[in-house]
Amino acid sequence: MTQPGAPLLPLPTVMLPAWRATALWVTVALGLAAVMAEAWQAQVERGPFLRSQGAQRYLRHFALPAQRGAVLDRSGKPLALSVPVQTLWVDPRLFNAQRAQWPQIASLLGVGAATLATRIHSGGSRFAFLARQIAPERAAAILALHVPGLYNFNENRRYYPSGSIAAPLLGFTNVDGRGIEGLELAYDQWLRGKAGEETGLRDNLGHPLAILGTARPAQPGQTLTLSIDRNIQYVAYTALASAVQRFQARSGAAVLMNVRTGEILAMASYPSFNPNDRGDFQPSLYNNRAVADTLEPGSVMKPFTIAAALDDGSIQADSTFDVDTNCFRVAHYCIQDDVRHGTLDLAQVLKYSSNIGAAKISLRTPPADLYRMLRNAGFGQVSGLGLPGEAGGTVPAWQGWDVARRAAMAYGYGLSVTPLQLAAAYGAIANNGVYVQPTLLRNTPSHSQQIMPAATAARLRDWLTGVTGRGGTGFLAAIPGYSVAGKTGTSIMANGKGGFHKHQVNTTFVGFAPARNPQFVMAVVVRGPTRGWRYGGVVAAPVFRVTMGTALHQMGVQPDVGAEGWNAAAGKAMTAEQERRWAEGAGDAAH
Numbered sequence: 230m231t232q233p234g235a236p237l238l239p240l241p242t243v244m245l246p247a248w249r250a251t252a253l254w255v256t257v258a259l260g261l262a263a264v265m266a267e268a269w270q271a272q273v274e275r276g277p278f279l280r281s282q283g284a285q286r287y288l289r290h291f292a293l294p295a296q297r298g299a300v301l302d303r304s305g306k307p308l309a310l311s312v313p314v315q316t317l318w319v320d321p322r323l324f325n326a327q328r329a330q331w332p333q334i335a336s337l338l339g340v341g342a343a344t345l346a347t348r349i350h351s352g353g354s355r356f357a358f359l360a361r362q363i364a365p366e367r368a369a370a371i372l373a374l375h376v377p378g379l380y381n382f383n384e385n386r387r388y389y390p391s392g393s394i395a396a397p398l399l400g401f402t403n404v405d406g407r408g409i410e411g412l413e414l415a416y417d418q419w420l421r422g423k424a425g426e427e428t429g430l431r432d433n434l435g436h437p438l439a440i441l442g443t444a445r446p447a448q449p450g451q452t453l454t455l456s457i458d459r460n461i462q463y464v465a466y467t468a469l470a471s472a473v474q475r476f477q478a479r480s481g482a483a484v485l486m487n488v489r490t491g492e493i494l495a496m497a498s499y500p501s502f503n504p505n506d507r508g509d510f511q512p513s514l515y516n517n518r519a520v521a522d523t524l525e526p527g528s529v530m531k532p533f534t535i536a537a538a539l540d541d542g543s544i545q546a547d548s549t550f551d552v553d554t555n556c557f558r559v560a561h562y563c564i565q566d567d568v569r570h571g572t573l574d575l576a577q578v579l580k581y582s583s584n585i586g587a588a589k590i591s592l593r594t595p596p597a598d599l600y601r602m603l604r605n606a607g608f609g610q611v612s613g614l615g616l617p618g619e620a621g622g623t624v625p626a627w628q629g630w631d632v633a634r635r636a637a638m639a640y641g642y643g644l645s646v647t648p649l650q651l652a653a654a655y656g657a658i659a660n661n662g663v664y665v666q667p668t669l670l671r672n673t674p675s676h677s678q679q680i681m682p683a684a685t686a687a688r689l690r691d692w693l694t695g696v697t698g699r700g701g702t703g704f705l706a707a708i709p710g711y712s713v714a715g716k717t718g719t720s721i722m723a724n725g726k727g728g729f730h731k732h733q734v735n736t737t738f739v740g741f742a743p744a745r746n747p748q749f750v751m752a753v754v755v756r757g758p759t760r761g762w763r764y765g766g767v768v769a770a771p772v773f774r775v776t777m778g779t780a781l782h783q784m785g786v787q788p789d790v791g792a793e794g795w796n797a798a799a800g801k802a803m804t805a806e807q808e809r810r811w812a813e814g815a816g817d818a819a820h
Contacts, residue, residue, distance in 0.1 A: 470500075482753075535590060
């Protein structure tokens with residue numbers, strides 16, 4: 230032990246081995262090399278992989294919805310278009326911790342707390358829809374609460390400005406923007422477009438931070454321009470709805486078409502639905518009855534019976550027929566007329582809608598010739614419009630026609646047709662015997678075919694003009710200032726057991742105007758009227774008059790009958806009993 234105050238002795242010097250310094254430097258160098266090697270591997274060799282993995286943790290791919298193409302009428306007025314809306318969704322892992330704010334959110338959405346909870350729990354563990362396609366203003370009010378786990382994205386919703394007026398024709402889309410009925414389905418590929426994609430950043434709560442770029446731009450759908458005129462469509466629908474309601478009928482359908490081009494200006498069905506209110510959808514209302522519903526048409530088929538007989542020489546233009554009987558018996562059936570007549574020429578067979586006269590004409594005509602005429606006129610086959618659910622109707626092969634079927638076919642029994650087929654077939658009579666394939670597209674060429682000689686069509690036009698004059702069964706279809714040609718039909722419904730319902734009928738009117746130079750043709754069918762005079766000339770003809778009159782004026786067709794000529798044609802007023810007797814009734818049936 231060193232004594233206090235003793236001097237300090239120097240410590241002995243220890244020499245370290247030279248290799249230790251070398252080892253230290255080597256260790257440091259190796260460490261640096263290892264770090265550099267790892268950095269090289271991370272940044273160069275594995276760089277793309279690691280960057281991709283990192284991007285997956287903070288980059289997100291957002292869908293860019295494609296704008297569905299608009300559907301326009303012939304004048305460019307919108308019938309269907311897409312409007313921007315918002316969809317709200319939640320991440321239940323975060324949103325479940327915000328239950329205190331659920332009642333306020335439910336109130337802003339207009340739903341109950343139980344409904345809100347059901348929506349949250351109906352999704353996955355990380356995603357659940359809270360509200361689909363709501364107004365941007367409502368979504369903004371909810372997002373302003375800044376609730377963790379609540380997010381939104383943009384969508385488009387289909388909107389139909391005309392509501393129920395053209396709903397069965399246009400159809401509608403589902404919540405994902407795909408067409409599932411009507412024209413929306415038929416032209417879905419044309420209208421839909423292709424969705425795009427953009428890349429952006431989100432924070433750890435999922436909130437968007439920045440959009441880095443568009444990986445794939447959205448391609449909007451193409452515009453579909455129809456031949457439909459929105460104003461004429463409105464008039465056709467409202468007139469049809471009025472008739473169905475007034476006569477307490479089951480349903481109705483109407484088609485108005487340009488006789489030269491085949492363009493359809495109106496195609497209405499009633500009852501209908503509101504495509505803007507998805508809660509209003511009922512499957513029974515979806516049908517476009519103008520193409521989907523078939524019926525035994527009744528007396529509106531008589532002009533084609535006469536045309537077939539004239540063309541093959543079975544009758545002549547001046548032929549007459551004795552119909553002065555209460556019962557013209559064919560096989561086991563008794564054919565009757567509503568009003569008994571004596572001898573009728575062809576014009577009078579049509580004017581008074583004589584079933585007996587039509588049956589006698591058909592029995593003179595080879596069945597193959599009548600069958601050929603009906604098929605060439607478009608009956609028994611789809612029109613080519615491409616609408617979903619279109620029915621072709623039925624025209625049985627002529628080889629199976631017995632004598633009773635031959636007689637019944639003459640006045641519209643034993644076959645089934647659609648309102649569209651009736652309009653197109655009468656269009657051929659109006660168009661000098663040329664059948665033009667119907668179309669719903671604006672300025673689209675249509676296939677045409679001569680189905681009867683022009684001279685035969687001219688005679689039929691002249692004879693059918695008498696149907697709408699006083700004494701004719703279709704006088705309620707007359708339009709002041711215009712010559713009108715057409716035919717009524719009242720057919721008793723088949724009961725499916727080989728017979729007929731006693732008090733259930735279908736009523737029809739098909740006609741064209743102006744009769745001297747036809748521009749438009751229209752078919753109207755009102756099914757199952759139960760109130761009032763249930764005749765085609767009473768129930769369906771006024772729908773034609775109102776709609777056709779509007780179309781003629783709107784499309785600039787000049788009147789072809791002056792006031793003097795109109796008054797002379799109208800003649801003196803009839804009593805209600807006389808009008809009832811001349812309106813076509815149940816005489817179309819075979820008993």
